[in-house]
Amino acid sequence: xxxxxxHEPTDEVLMMRLRGGDEAALAVLMARWEMPLKSFLYRLLLxxxxxxxxxxxxxxxxxxxxxRYRTEAPFAPWLLTIAANLARNRRRxxxxxxxxxxxxxxxxxxxxxxxxxxxxxxxxxxxxxxxxERATTVRGAVAALPHDLREVVxxxxxxxxxxxxxxxILGCSPxxxxxxxxRARERLRRSLAGQx
Numbered sequence: 001x002x003x004x005x006x007h008e009p010t011d012e013v014l015m016m017r018l019r020g021g022d023e024a025a026l027a028v029l030m031a032r033w034e035m036p037l038k039s040f041l042y043r044l045l046l047x048x049x050x051x052x053x054x055x056x057x058x059x060x061x062x063x064x065x066x067x068r069y070r071t072e073a074p075f076a077p078w079l080l081t082i083a084a085n086l087a088r089n090r091r092r093x094x095x096x097x098x099x100x101x102x103x104x105x106x107x108x109x110x111x112x113x114x115x116x117x118x119x120x121x122x123x124x125x126x127x128x129x130x131x132x133e134r135a136t137t138v139r140g141a142v143a144a145l146p147h148d149l150r151e152v153v154x155x156x157x158x159x160x161x162x163x164x165x166x167x168x169i170l171g172c173s174p175x176x177x178x179x180x181x182x183r184a185r186e187r188l189r190r191s192l193a194g195q196x
Contacts, residue, residue, distance in 0.1 A: 011075035019066050029075075030059050036159075037083055043154040044087040046143050054090060058083045080159065081169045084151060091147060141191045149184035156181055 009017070011032070017025035037058060041051035061082050069078060123131065142153055151170060155161045156177075163174040163181070170177070 011079075012071075015066070015069050015075050016071060018063070019069060026059065026063055029062070033059075033079060037079070040080065040154065040159060041083055041087055043139075043142070043158055044084065044147075044151060045090065050090060054083065054086045057086055061086070074165075077161070077165045077168050080155070080161070081171075084155075084169055088147075137192065137195050138188075141188050144191065145184055145187060149180055149187065152177055152180040153184045153188070 009028075011029060014025040014029050018029070034055060037055040038048075038051050041054050041058075042048055045051055045054070058079065062079065065082070069075075120128070120131070142150055145153065152166055155166045155169060156163070161169065163177045166177045167174045
C-alpha cells in the first residue's frame with residue numbers, strides 16, 4: 001500500500017479546486033493567507049481595522065472572481081492585486097469622504113501595532129524594545145511616503161516580490177516599479193539618516 005502524501009497542496013492547486021466547486025479550498029487559502037494579507041493591507045492603509053475588513057473583502061472577491069483566475073498564473077500576485085486595488089479604492093473613498101475618528105491616534109502619533117505582526121520570541125526584553133523602536137521609526141518613514149511609493153516599498157521589502165510581480169500587481173511596467181522603488185528608497189534614506 002503506497003504511503004499517503006503528507007505535503008500541503010499549493011495555493012494554485014487550491015485555487016483550481018475552488019474553481020472546480022470545492023469551497024473547502026477557500027477555507028484553506030483563507031487560513032494560509034489571512035495574517036500575511038492583513039499585514040500587507042495594514043502597511044498600505046496604516047489602519048488595523050480597515051486592513052482586517054479589506055482582507056475579508058479580498059477573500060470574498062477571490063470567491064466571486066475564481067473563474068477569472070488563470071491556471072498558469074501564480075496565486076500570490078493575483079491575490080495581492082485584488083487586495084491592492086481594494087486598498088486604493090478605500091484610500092480614494094477616504095479622500096472623498098474625510099472624517100475624524102474619535103478612536104484615531106492623535107496627529108503625529110503612530111497607529112498601534114496590530115496583533116498579527118510577528119514578534120521574535122527568543123529576543124530579550126531589551127532587544128524587543130529596541131526592535132520595536134526601530135520598527136516604529138521605519139513604519140513612520142514608510143507611512144510618510146506618497147501612496148504609490150509606499151505600495152512598491154511594501155511589496156518589495158515586506159512582501160519580497162520581484163519587480164515583475166510588483167508591476168503585475170500594480171498594473172505598471174517593471175521599469176516604472178524600478179523608478180518608484182528608487183525614489184522611495186532615496187526618500188527613506190534621507191528621512192531615516194541617523195535614526196536607525
